[in-house]
Amino acid sequence: MLRGVRGAITIEENTEALIVEATKRMMDELISLNGIEADKVASVFISVTEEIDAAFPAKALRLLEGWTYVPVMCMREIPVVGSLKNCIRVMVHVNTEKKQEEIHHVYLEKAIVLRPDLKA
Template structure:
């Protein structure tokens, strides 16, 4: 019998500009990687909180995520990231709570310029498809 546990997964990405299209591209890429690297199905997800830096207001990341198959029942929240003057611009972050087998490794997802936030959690580009 497989033992399951609630786990937390962090991630972030950046967008090239404050447009719906740029945000959609980055959020979809981020969630594709979340599902793939952690072998997740949306039914395993308890909740996800997205944060955006104050320079992003073209759309809500949760509205983008709800367009994905099976994501319309995931509890999601969008909030503005605390502003720190020297922080990374055009950044979208998430905190996801999921059910995973206890033995499953967790892969935190940091893409694009957000790799600078947690280089210790980033996969080398050679490992990405």
């Protein structure tokens, strides 16, 4: 079964180091909480809000052991008025036998406001 695993994190400044560090932190937690193995991942979508442009967050996934061949795509989040700024979001498409309610979504830093009902 293909399942979507969601995550989001915010950064304080638009720098390459913070973008990569935050994305890696979010992914490390997603992987750990859900027991995700790279060879079970079909693809990863990463979106950023419009003020984030110092680096591709996908760069962080290349730092993860075994993730070299996982297809990753970065895109811009739609700029909805009043929405959370400086936010990096991820959707990991993983093959798993887990039920929907067994998936642990990860919302860190100010991104907790996006889905307080799904806090890890």
